[in-house]
Amino acid sequence: xxxxxxxxxxxxxxxxxxxxxxxxxxxxxxxxxxxxxxxxxxxxxxxxxxxxxxxxxxxxxxxxxxxxxxxxxxxxxxxxxxxxxxxxxxxxxxxxxxxxxxxxxxxxxxxxxxxxxxxxxxxxxxxxxxxxxxxxxxxxxxxxxxxxxxxxxxxxxxxxxxxxxxxxxxxxxxxxxxxxxxxxxxxxxxxxxxxxxxxxxxxxxxxxxxxxxxxxxxxxxxxxxxxxxxxxxxxxxxxxxxxxxxxxxxxxxxxxxxxxxxxxxxxxxxxxxxxxxxxxxxxxxxxxxxxxxxxxxxxxxxxxxxxxxxxxxxxxxxxxxxxxxxxxxxxxxxxxxxxxxxxxxxxxxxxxxxxxxxxxxxxxxxxxxxxxxxxxxxxxxxxxxxxxxxxxxxxxxxxxxxxxxxxxxxxxxxxxxxxxxxxxxxxxxxxxxxxxxxxxxxxxxxxxxxxxxxxxxxxxxxxxxxxxxxxxxxxxxxxxxxxxxxxxxxxxxxxxxxxxxxxxxxxxxxxxxxxxxxxxxxxxxxxxxxxxxxxxxxxxxxxxxxxxxxxxxxxxxxxxxxxxxxxxxxxxxxxxxxxxxxxxxxxxxxxxxxxxxxxxxxxxxxxxxxxxxxxxxxxxxxxxxxxxxxxxxxxxxxxxxxxxxxxxxxxxxxxxxxxxxxxxxxxxxxxxxxxxxxxxxxxxxxxxxxxxxxxxxxxxxxxxxxxxxxxxxxxxxxxxxx
Numbered sequence: 001x002x003x004x005x006x007x008x009x010x011x012x013x014x015x016x017x018x019x020x021x022x023x024x025x026x027x028x029x030x031x032x033x034x035x036x037x038x039x040x041x042x043x044x045x046x047x048x049x050x051x052x053x054x055x056x057x058x059x060x061x062x063x064x065x066x067x068x069x070x071x072x073x074x075x076x077x078x079x080x081x082x083x084x085x086x087x088x089x090x091x092x093x094x095x096x097x098x099x100x101x102x103x104x105x106x107x108x109x110x111x112x113x114x115x116x117x118x119x120x121x122x123x124x125x126x127x128x129x130x131x132x133x134x135x136x137x138x139x140x141x142x143x144x145x146x147x148x149x150x151x152x153x154x155x156x157x158x159x160x161x162x163x164x165x166x167x168x169x170x171x172x173x174x175x176x177x178x179x180x181x182x183x184x185x186x187x188x189x190x191x192x193x194x195x196x197x198x199x200x201x202x203x204x205x206x207x208x209x210x211x212x213x214x215x216x217x218x219x220x221x222x223x224x225x226x227x228x229x230x231x232x233x234x235x236x237x238x239x240x241x242x243x244x245x246x247x248x249x250x251x252x253x254x255x256x257x258x259x260x261x262x263x264x265x266x267x268x269x270x271x272x273x274x275x276x277x278x279x280x281x282x283x284x285x286x287x288x289x290x291x292x293x294x295x296x297x298x299x300x301x302x303x304x305x306x307x308x309x310x311x312x313x314x315x316x317x318x319x320x321x322x323x324x325x326x327x328x329x330x331x332x333x334x335x336x337x338x339x340x341x342x343x344x345x346x347x348x349x350x351x352x353x354x355x356x357x358x359x360x361x362x363x364x365x366x367x368x369x370x371x372x373x374x375x376x377x378x379x380x381x382x383x384x385x386x387x388x389x390x391x392x393x394x395x396x397x398x399x400x401x402x403x404x405x406x407x408x409x410x411x412x413x414x415x416x417x418x419x420x421x422x423x424x425x426x427x428x429x430x431x432x433x434x435x436x437x438x439x440x441x442x443x444x445x446x447x448x449x450x451x452x453x454x455x456x457x458x459x460x461x462x463x464x465x466x467x468x469x470x471x472x473x474x475x476x477x478x479x480x481x482x483x484x485x486x487x488x489x490x491x492x493x494x495x496x497x498x499x500x501x502x503x504x505x506x507x508x509x510x511x512x513x514x515x516x517x518x519x520x521x522x523x524x525x526x527x528x529x530x531x532x533x534x535x536x537x538x539x540x541x542x543x544x545x546x547x548x549x550x551x552x553x554x555x556x557x558x559x560x561x562x563x564x565x566x567x568x569x570x571x572x573x574x575x576x577x578x579x580x581x582x583x584x585x586x587x588x589x590x591x592x593x594x595x596x597x598x599x600x601x602x603x604x605x606x607x608x609x610x611x612x613x614x615x616x617x618x619x620x621x622x623x624x625x626x627x628x629x630x631x632x633x634x635x636x637x638x639x640x641x642x643x644x645x646x647x648x649x650x651x652x653x654x655x656x657x658x659x660x661x662x663x664x665x666x667x668x669x670x671x672x673x674x675x676x677x678x679x680x681x682x683x684x685x686x687x688x689x690x691x692x693x694x695x696x697x698x699x700x701x702x703x704x705x706x707x708x709x710x711x712x713x714x715x716x717x718x719x720x721x722x
Contacts, residue, residue: 038067038090058090082117082140099140130161132168144168149192151219173215181228182211190215200228203252205277233275241288250275260288262337263312293335301348312337320348323372325397353395361408370395380408384454412450420463421446435463440490440543468492470539470548478554480526481537491519493542500533504588504672508533532556532585532672559589559668561681562638568685572656576640576664576684586631589670593640593648593683596623598661606667606680614654626653642686662686 032041035053039061044052053063061067072078072092073085079094086093086108093108096117102109109115122128122142123135132150136143136158143158146168152159155166171192176184181204186197194215200206209225216222231252236244241264245257254275260266269285276282296306296316301324306316314335320326330344356364356376361384365377374395380386388406396402415426421433431448435441444460451457468490473483485492493515500510510533516525529535531554538549562580569575583589592611596602599622614624627640627648642664643655656662664684670677 034064036061036064036067039063056090058092078111080111080116082119083111097140099142128161130167132170133161148217151217171215171217171219173219173221177213177221177224179224179226179228181230182224182226192217196221196224198224198226200226204228204230205279231275231277231279233279233281236273236281237284239284239286239288241290242286252277256281256284258284258286260286264288264290265337265339291335291337291339293339293341296333296341299344299346299348302346310335316341318344318346320397323351324348325351325399349399351395351397351399353399353401356393356401359404359406359408362406372397376401378404378406384408385411410450410452410454412454412456416448416456416458418448418459418461418463420465421459421461431459433459433461435461438466438544439463440466466490466543468541468544468546470541470546473537473539473548473550475537475550475552476524478552479529480524481539481550482522482524483539483548485518485521485523485541487519487521489519489521490543491517493517494523494525495540495542496525496527496537497540498527498529498535498537500530500535502533504532508584510535529554530584532588532670556585556588556670556672556675556677558677559583559585559670559679561668561679562666564666564681564683566682566684568687570687572658573644574642574656574664574684574686576642578638578640578666578683580631580634580636580638582634582636583631585670586634588672589631589668590649591627591629591631592625592667592669593627593629593642593653594623594665594667595626595642595654595656596663596665597657598663598685602663604665604680606678609676611651614652624654625651627651642684656686 031051031053035041036055038059039053039055041051042054044050055061055063055067058070058072059067060070069087069089071087073087077083078092079085082097082100083094084097086095093110094102094115095108096102099120099122100117101120102115102117104113104115106115119137119139121137123137128142129135129144132147133144134147136145141160143160144166145157145159146152149171150168151171153167153169155164157166159166161167173190173192173194176188176190176196179198181201182198183201184196185199186195188196192215196213198211198213205228207227207229209227210223211226213221213223233250233254235250236246236256238244239258241261242258243261245259247254252275256273258271258273265288267287267289269287271284271286273281273284291312293310293312293314295310296304298304299318302318302320304316304318307314312335316333318326318331318333325348326346327349328345328347331346333341333344335341351372353370353374355370356366358364359378361381362378363381365379367374372395376393378391378393385408386406387409388404390404391406393401393404409429412429415423415431418433420436420439422436423431424434425432429450433446433448441461441463444462446459446461448459449457466487468485468487471484471486473481475481481496494517496514496516498510498512498514500508502508510530514525514527516523518525527537529552533554534551535554536549536551538547540547560581560583562578564576564578567574567576594604596604602623604623611628612624614626626642628651629638629648642653642662644653645655646653662685663682664686665680666683667678667680
């Protein structure tokens with residue numbers, strides 16, 4: 001009995017004594033009626049015959065007022081090793097830990113019958129670790145590891161598949177490695193220890209390295225290290241007296257065909273060579289022997305010109321004997337590739353030149369013989385002279401009279417003289433004349449010809465003396481040049497040179513030359529002269545070298561107005577824009593911006609030189625220049641704000657007065673020396689926001705009109721500014 005049980009028993013005894021004492025005094029007979037429902041009424045062990053209440057097994061207490069459950073699992077390893085104790089009301093039971101099994105094969109047990117927990121061999125369950133795994137039993141547990149050829153997935157090994165989400169997966173090396181110029185010859189299996197075999201493709205040979213690849217434990221292919229090199233056979237072998245028919249390729253199965261050279265024929269043997277796998281050409285055995293035609297045959301009435309060769313292309317030339325000639329087309333026989341001399345189209349016939357040909361205006365002196373070597377002499381008739389070399393024709397071996405380079409021409413003597421002319425061309429029978437310098441052709445033909453009688457048909461050309469001047473040179477409308485030529489309708493060519501300079505632009509220069517032809521007594525030539533330029537113009541006549549010079553100044557044209565878009569703005573600072581084109585006169589031109597209050601009828605004279613300033617207004621209409629802008633170097637697009645209080649030139653861009661309406665006028669002014677030109681355009685109207693009409697108007701609609709250089713602006717009032 002444990003200490004705890006002894007203490008409880010002692011307490012129970014004490015309580016019993018007290019209760020017994022009390023019961024003796026009260027009712028010693030009804031002790032059992034007072035026992036707790038989890039207690040039994042037992043005889044006391046002292047032999048007194050009295051009863052006592054004892055708590056039942058599994059409970060502790062005084063037996064009467066209480067009997068509470070006893071937790072046997074608190075008494076230490078009551079169930080034994082590898083167990084779990086489970087307390088129940090009034091009792092307890094035992095179970096084995098995971099990985100252990102009770103010896104009585106019952107789910108629960110109480111160890112008082114000798115039952116204990118022994119280890120479970122989980123490895124006895126087939127496939128508990130999964131495919132490719134090994135099971136390892138341990139005390140109360142088990143672990144798994146991967147077979148060789150498998151690798152652990154989602155963790156490490158050893159592992160327990162009941163606790164870990166780990167498994168073994170077969171090692172797969174993936175796609176087989178590729179080898180340049182090689183192919184796989186074994187089935188594709190990519191698991192551990194799988195081996196693949198390779199070989200070089202056609203046209204390549206195994207040069208070095210290993211031709212297999214093995215899937216390793218690391219999931220990678222080991223190898224191959226195979227190196228395949230292209231089969232290259234180099235230059236094919238040669239054979240005596242052969243030519244190669246070959247496309248230049250030296251790779252596998254490339255073919256060379258041999259044929260005999262010209263002058264040789266194939267006697268026997270193989271005429272092909274092939275590039276083989278060992279990088280060598282197969283051996284050709286073609287044998288070629290030289291063609292021999294033997295001696296050529298002779299032909300009637302001929303002799304042979306032959307060097308004694310009888311190989312292919314050897315030739316023999318046949319020539320007719322003296323006094324005979326070949327009347328056919330050929331005279332040569334050639335040894336062909338078949339070993340036979342060709343048959344020439346050759347026939348000798350006796351030479352007979354016939355009558356010698358006649359020559360115009362000549363006489364033939366001849367002995368009437370037309371055989372080989374006969375001679376004919378040609379002599380010009382009286383009144384003609386021989387022109388050209390050779391006047392003897394000989395009957396030659398081809399039965400033709402030889403050609404002679406002679407002709408008989410009439411003899412007219414030296415070229416005829418035509419007054420005031422010179423000979424430009426002469427071939428003894430035709431002469432071309434032209435007028436000498438200082439004279440010009442008036443009428444008639446310029447050709448003299450020698451006729452068949454030996455007489456000159458003299459040219460009728462009449463040359464008249466040139467009397468040409470350049471006088472009274474004038475410049476009309478600043479562009480056209482006129483002068484007095486006094487050339488008597490003679491077509492004359494002039495050189496006109498003109499040089500233009502500008503005082504205001506030192507680097508400027510306009511230098512040009514123009515050729516001009518005219519037969520007019522007062523020629524007129526229009527030139528493209530530039531404006532605002534000082535020109536010096538020189539005119540020179542080609543025939544007499546007469547020269548005259550004149551100077552002229554071109555004026556400044558009216559400047560073009562820029563491209564503006566008229567606007568009416570309700571703003572104290574109206575923003576205006578314009579688009580302009582640059583000009584060579586920009587350096588002497590400027591823009592002036594005028595501001596005019598709209599009060600009655602305003603007459604603005606664009607040609608006026610008046611430029612009133614804002615701080616010193618002298619005009620009755622209150623208008624003034626608010627900006628002056630030089631055009632030199634100015635951009636093509638300009639933005640301008642009226643009233644921005646800045647200086648433009650030495651003019652102040654004053655702000656517009658609130659409550660008034662204004663017209664904005666843009667004037668383009670160009671000035672060179674005392675000359676001034678200008679153009680104007682109405683740019684905008686700035687309308688005030690609180691303008692009150694001070695004058696009673698007949699009509700309150702504004703207007704703009706232009707009369708000459710005067711711009712009329714305003715309203716139809718009965719009053720206007722003068």
